[in-house]
Amino acid sequence: MTQGEKRKLWVGLAFISPWLAGFLVFTVFPVCASMFFSFCDYDVLTKPVWVGTLNYRDMFTDSVFWKSLYNTLYYTMFSLPLGLVIALIIAVLLNQKLHGRSLFRAVYFLPSLIPVVASAMVWLWLLNGNFGILNHMLEWFHIKGPQWITDEKWTKPSLILMSIWGCGNTMVIYLAALQDVPRALYESAEIDGAGAWVKFYHVTVPMISPVIYFNLIMGIIGSLQVFAQAYIMFGGGGPNRSVLFYVMYLYQCAFDYHQMGYASAMAWILFLIILFLTWVATRSTRQLIHYGGE
Amino acid sequence: MRFLQRLLIYALLALGAITCLIPLLWMISTGLKPIEQTMSMPPTWIPYRSYVQKDGVLTEIQPADVDKYPAAQIVRKTAPRWENFKNAILAMRMFGTYLQNTLILCVLTVIGAVSSSALAAYGFSRIDWRGRDKMFLVCLATMMVPFPVVMVPVYCLFRWLGWIGTLKPLWVGSFFAGAFNVFLLRQFFMTIPKDLSEAARIDGCSEFRIFWQIILPLCRPALMVVALFQFMYTWNDFLGPLIFLTKQEDYTLALGLQFFQSQHGGTEWHYLMAASTLVALPIIVLFFFTQKTFIEGISMTGIKG
Numbered sequence: 001m002t003q004g005e006k007r008k009l010w011v012g013l014a015f016i017s018p019w020l021a022g023f024l025v026f027t028v029f030p031v032c033a034s035m036f037f038s039f040c041d042y043d044v045l046t047k048p049v050w051v052g053t054l055n056y057r058d059m060f061t062d063s064v065f066w067k068s069l070y071n072t073l074y075y076t077m078f079s080l081p082l083g084l085v086i087a088l089i090i091a092v093l094l095n096q097k098l099h100g101r102s103l104f105r106a107v108y109f110l111p112s113l114i115p116v117v118a119s120a121m122v123w124l125w126l127l128n129g130n131f132g133i134l135n136h137m138l139e140w141f142h143i144k145g146p147q148w149i150t151d152e153k154w155t156k157p158s159l160i161l162m163s164i165w166g167c168g169n170t171m172v173i174y175l176a177a178l179q180d181v182p183r184a185l186y187e188s189a190e191i192d193g194a195g196a197w198v199k200f201y202h203v204t205v206p207m208i209s210p211v212i213y214f215n216l217i218m219g220i221i222g223s224l225q226v227f228a229q230a231y232i233m234f235g236g237g238g239p240n241r242s243v244l245f246y247v248m249y250l251y252q253c254a255f256d257y258h259q260m261g262y263a264s265a266m267a268w269i270l271f272l273i274i275l276f277l278t279w280v281a282t283r284s285t286r287q288l289i290h291y292g293g294e
Numbered sequence: 295m296r297f298l299q300r301l302l303i304y305a306l307l308a309l310g311a312i313t314c315l316i317p318l319l320w321m322i323s324t325g326l327k328p329i330e331q332t333m334s335m336p337p338t339w340i341p342y343r344s345y346v347q348k349d350g351v352l353t354e355i356q357p358a359d360v361d362k363y364p365a366a367q368i369v370r371k372t373a374p375r376w377e378n379f380k381n382a383i384l385a386m387r388m389f390g391t392y393l394q395n396t397l398i399l400c401v402l403t404v405i406g407a408v409s410s411s412a413l414a415a416y417g418f419s420r421i422d423w424r425g426r427d428k429m430f431l432v433c434l435a436t437m438m439v440p441f442p443v444v445m446v447p448v449y450c451l452f453r454w455l456g457w458i459g460t461l462k463p464l465w466v467g468s469f470f471a472g473a474f475n476v477f478l479l480r481q482f483f484m485t486i487p488k489d490l491s492e493a494a495r496i497d498g499c500s501e502f503r504i505f506w507q508i509i510l511p512l513c514r515p516a517l518m519v520v521a522l523f524q525f526m527y528t529w530n531d532f533l534g535p536l537i538f539l540t541k542q543e544d545y546t547l548a549l550g551l552q553f554f555q556s557q558h559g560g561t562e563w564h565y566l567m568a569a570s571t572l573v574a575l576p577i578i579v580l581f582f583f584t585q586k587t588f589i590e591g592i593s594m595t596g597i598k599g
Binding site: 115 | 317438467
């Protein structure tokens with residue numbers, strides 16, 4: 001290295017030092033420690049005791065663990081595709097010359113801004129089986145609304161419904177991508193006689209596919225870690241633990257039962273699940289994603 | 295045909311918009327009602343007061359006594375109960391303290407996030423040093439690590455430092471440049487022509503002065519985005535305060551509201567909704583004043599997907 005290169009290296013490292021320090025203290029150390037704890041019996045108060053793979057083996061026979069995993073996958077399987085598709089539909093509709101477009105955009109975005117504590121309270125009240133507005137509205141169509149919050153069959157749909165309500169964030173990302181699609185592509189498709197559906201399927205979707213992929217990956221990571229709204233609305237996990245999600249159970253293990261080792265092991269399994277699903281999503285969409293530059 | 299199509303689009307969008315708004319309107323409406331009207335069936339959207347003619351004078355009757363009079367004699371007049379907000383604040387007991395804690399955290403984390411991630415993003419984009427891009431990939435990779443993985447050790451670390459039950463765990467971390475903010479700012483820093491820095495370097499300008507006097511002023515919109523997102527994040531954060539705070543006098547608004555609900559939930563819906571409105575309102579107001587920055591920021595996150 002020349003003198004100048006050396007100087008640049010040090011100046012560069014100096015600038016990134018806040019990140020570097022944080023990386024060591026809040027990522028490298030915790031990741032290593034959590035790996036170590038996951039092979040230990042650890043209750044915070046006393047020193048960790050090495051137990052080998054016991055925590056991981058315990059997980060296999062822990063029915064609550066399986067239930068929480070099932071609940072989380074169920075939630076993800078519905079809320080993620082529904083959210084992605086509905087956000088895309090709204091974005092496509094909004095991406096036209098309309099009156100009051102920015103007002104519509106603001107209104108659709110609004111729910112995702114509401115602090116999760118407040119929106120959890122509102123939905124708890126909205127879904128109230130006896131006095132909730134949702135069941136009242138269902139009555140207009142002569143449908144007897146269920147006990148959304150207290151009937152274990154309906155607790156998961158409640159949270160899925162709520163997550164779709166908050167999909168405005170995804171919608172705004174789609175909308176930004178849609179606005180970058182060159183108009184010329186649509187015009188030449190029109191000359192070839194393409195209708196609205198053909199244009200959507202053969203121009204819009206390929207052109208914004210990187211952003212669809214981005215939203216998909218973010219959605220996988222986010223919905224597998226669903227916590228706050230379920231914790232606030234259902235505390236211990238709802239009727240018959242029907243909405244005890246993975247991270248909620250992990251939180252309970254760590255901070256209610258003080259099984260830090262078990263919680264760490266669970267966190268690593270979650271990480272593996274996220275990596276696996278991300279890999280599957282990447283593999284299965286690779287051919288479908290179109291990068292404009294290539 | 296085209297006209298019908300447009301009409302259909304407007305109808306669909308309007309329907310969706312109403313669906314988005316109903317929960318919020320219901321929150322505000324409930325927050326302005328007396329308790330009896332929260333549980334009336336069919337539901338009341340507009341809070342009212344009931345009156346009857348007594349000796350030729352229109353006299354108000356208490357909501358609890360409405361059943362004692364024949365329905366035909368009762369006159370309803372729209373009357374939002376603004377006092378619910380005051381009563382909800384009083385019922386939460388430490389609302390002022392919660393608000394103060396939340397604001398302290400918001401200010402500290404915004405300062406921390408903006409200053410530290412601007413420095414790091416500069417180092418990752420405006421200086422060529424060996425291994426820079428590899429290091430940046432490491433930085434991006436940290437975003438993949440889910441919070442639960444680091445949660446337990448970080449808790450243990452703060453416990454060891456004696457910070458559990460103080461506000462420190464909730465703001466100290468923000469001074470160590472989060473990967474997401476670094477990514478966002480780096481995207482923006484890279485759009486500034488290199489010649490600008492080169493010219494300054496030839497004039498003998500130090501790297502920090504280039505950062506401070508040339509690049510930062512040009513990046514005000516991106517810094518605004520980071521500040522705004524951080525403010526929102528801190529205001530809304532629930533899991534952090536839940537784990538690290540132990541004393542009620544340290545609670546943030548989010549945690550305080552949940553605490554209030556766990557004690558009074560299921561009955562005093564009017565106070566709960568008034569309190570929820572108070573927690574949500576600053577964010578909504580902030581959004582309407584900074585809408586452009588907001589939407590641009592969100593769009594920026596998705597662009598390099």
